């Protein structure tokens with residue numbers, strides 16, 4: 001390539017890029033974007049962010065290996081308890097009334113009982129790592145991979161459940177690992193008194 005011949009157009013492109021960057025900088029600094037959760041994005045912005053999120057999840061979950069026992073009833077039962085404790089406040093469930101928390105979220109937390117297009121590997125990744133700039137927490141900070149797979153196993157069954165089946169699954173869930181740990185430490189500190197009902 002003859003650099004001297006192309007120099008004017010290269011300079012022009014560089015100037016355009018600089019002007020655009022300066023413009024973007026001014027927009028950011030002026031703080032004109034309404035960051036409030038009660039003001040939806042424009043269609044274009046929404047679609048860009050949606051694609052950005054979907055592609056990031058697809059790429060990052062590429063190496064996730066599924067466990068062989070994802071349909072094991074024991075996993076599903078354990079997942080029901082975890083889901084009911086930690087997820088219904090935002091994601092609701094069959095027969096669960098919309099919570100105040102769920103109504104204020106933007107982006108909204110999808111109702112997983114209505115079905116979810118993510119693959120099991122993608123669901124695992126999202127539950128473990130959470131999603132930046134959304135209310136979806138990274139549960140991997142406090143839960144090991146086995147517990148996260150229990151939740152994936154359960155949410156894959158969720159769209160097939162009606163309200164009664166959902167309640168029955170929650171009622172028959174084993175006590176979660178966390179509850180067991182709490183009870184163990186309660187017993188250690190407080191062996192004499194009977195458990196109180198709160």
Ligand code: HEC
Pocket residue numbers: 053082083086087088089090091105106107108109110116117118123126127131134135136137139151155
């Ligand atoms: C404080 C609210 C909140 C809680 C609690 C919460 N989530 Fe989420 N979750 C969200 C939001 C908001 C999104 C959507 C994020 C986005 O649009 O990128 C989300 C996204 C997801 C998705 C991806 C769905 C999709 O199709 O994109 C899965 C799967 C999920 N959550 C599972 C769970 C599980 C399992 C739990 C409980 C362990 C949980 N979430 C707890 C708010 C929450």
